[in-house]
Amino acid sequence: xxxxxxxxxxxxxxxxxxxxxxxxxxxxxIIGEVVLIRGRKRTLYKHLGQKRRSILRGEK
Amino acid sequence: MTINWFKYASxxxxxxxxxxxxxxxxxxxxxxxxxxxxxxxxxxxTDFQQGEAYRIIFIHVPAAWMSMFLYVIMAFWAGVGLxxxxxLSSMVASAIAPTGAMFAFLALWTGAWWGxxxxxxxxxxxxxxTSELILFFLYIGFMxxxxxxxxPKRADKAGAxxxxxxxxxxxxxxxxxxxxxxxxxxxxxxxxxxxxxATAMLSGMLIMTLAAWMYSIVMILTRTRLIILERxxxxxxxxxxxxxxxx
Numbered sequence: 099x100x101x102x103x104x105x106x107x108x109x110x111x112x113x114x115x116x117x118x119x120x121x122x123x124x125x126x127x128i129i130g131e132v133v134l135i136r137g138r139k140r141t142l143y144k145h146l147g148q149k150r151r152s153i154l155r156g157e158k
Numbered sequence: 159m160t161i162n163w164f165k166y167a168s169x170x171x172x173x174x175x176x177x178x179x180x181x182x183x184x185x186x187x188x189x190x191x192x193x194x195x196x197x198x199x200x201x202x203x204t205d206f207q208q209g210e211a212y213r214i215i216f217i218h219v220p221a222a223w224m225s226m227f228l229y230v231i232m233a234f235w236a237g238v239g240l241x242x243x244x245x246l247s248s249m250v251a252s253a254i255a256p257t258g259a260m261f262a263f264l265a266l267w268t269g270a271w272w273g274x275x276x277x278x279x280x281x282x283x284x285x286x287x288t289s290e291l292i293l294f295f296l297y298i299g300f301m302x303x304x305x306x307x308x309x310p311k312r313a314d315k316a317g318a319x320x321x322x323x324x325x326x327x328x329x330x331x332x333x334x335x336x337x338x339x340x341x342x343x344x345x346x347x348x349x350x351x352x353x354x355x356a357t358a359m360l361s362g363m364l365i366m367t368l369a370a371w372m373y374s375i376v377m378i379l380t381r382t383r384l385i386i387l388e389r390x391x392x393x394x395x396x397x398x399x400x401x402x403x404x405x
Contacts, residue, residue: 100200100204101200107199110210110211111204111209113209116214116272116275117211117213117214119271120214120218120267120268120271120272121214121217123264123267123271124217124221124267127260131256131257131260132377134256135380138381138384139380142384142387146391146396146399150397
C-alpha cells in the first residue's frame with residue numbers, strides 16, 4: 099500500500115484541497131445530473147399518468 | 159438475409175432497445191469507475207514533479223476528452239437530423255448536450271484546481287483554456303436556444319446550425335497547445351508518439367475515460383427515451399404503454 103495511513107491518504111502529499119476539491123465537484127456534478135434526469139422522468143410520468151386516467155374516465 | 163437498418167431509426171423501436179441496453183452500460187460504468195479509481199489512487203505512483211496533485215488527471219483528461227467527443231457526436235446527429243429530417247437523430251443531439259456541458263464544466267473546474275497549485279493561478283486566458291470555455295458556452299447556447307423555441311422541429315433546426323458552426327472549435331481546442339504558446343502542457347497521449355507517462359498512470363486515465371464513456375451512454379440513452387416520450391406523447395404507441403411498462 100502506498101499510503102501510510104488514512105490521514106496520509108486525505109492529505110494527498112499536501113495537495114488534498116486541490117485533489118479532493120476536484121473529485122468532490124465531479125461527484126456532485128454526476129449525482130446532480132442523475133437527480134435532474136430522475137426529476138424530469140417523474141414529471142413526465144405524472145403527466146402521462148394524468149392523461150391516461152382522463153382518457154379512462156372518458157374525457158378527451 | 160436483409161436487415162432492416164431503419165427499424166431502430168423509429169423512435170418507438172429505439173425507445174425499447176435503449177431501455178434494454180441501459181442496465182448493461184450502467185454496470186460497465188460502475189466497474190470501470192471502481193477499477194479506474196483504484197488504479198488512480200492505489201497503483202499509480204507519485205509524480206516526480208507534481209507529487210500527488212497530478213491525480214486530478216484521472217478526471218481532468220477524461221472530462222476534457224468527453225466534452226470534445228460528445229460535441230462532435232452531437233453536431234453529427236444534429237446535422238443528420240437537419241439534412242434528412244430524421245426525428246430520432248435530432249432527439250439524440252438534444253440528449254447529448256447536457257452531459258457534454260457537464261463534462262466541459264468539469265474539465266474547466268478540475269483544470270482550475272490543478273492550475274492553482276501547479277501554475278499559481280486558477281485561470282489564464284490562454285488558447286487551450288479559452289477554447290474549452292467557448293466549448294462550454296456552445297453547449298449552453300445550444301441548450302438555451304432549443305429551450306427558447308416552442309416548436310420542436312424549429313428548435314432542432316436552430317440547434318443544428320449552432321452545433322455545426324461550433325464544431326470548428328473542437329480542432330482548435332485539440333491543436334491549441336501546438337499552434338500557440340500556452341501555459342497548458344502539450345498532449346500526454348497521442349496517436350503518433352508513445353505516451354509520455356508511467357503505464358499505471360496511463361491505464362488509470364484510459365479506464366476512467368471508458369467509465370466516462372459508459373456513463374455518457376447511460377445518460378444519453380435515458381435522456382433520449384424521455385425526449386421521445388415527451389415529444390410523442392400524443393401518438394398511439396405511447397398511450398398504449400401500460401402504466402408499469404413505461405420502464
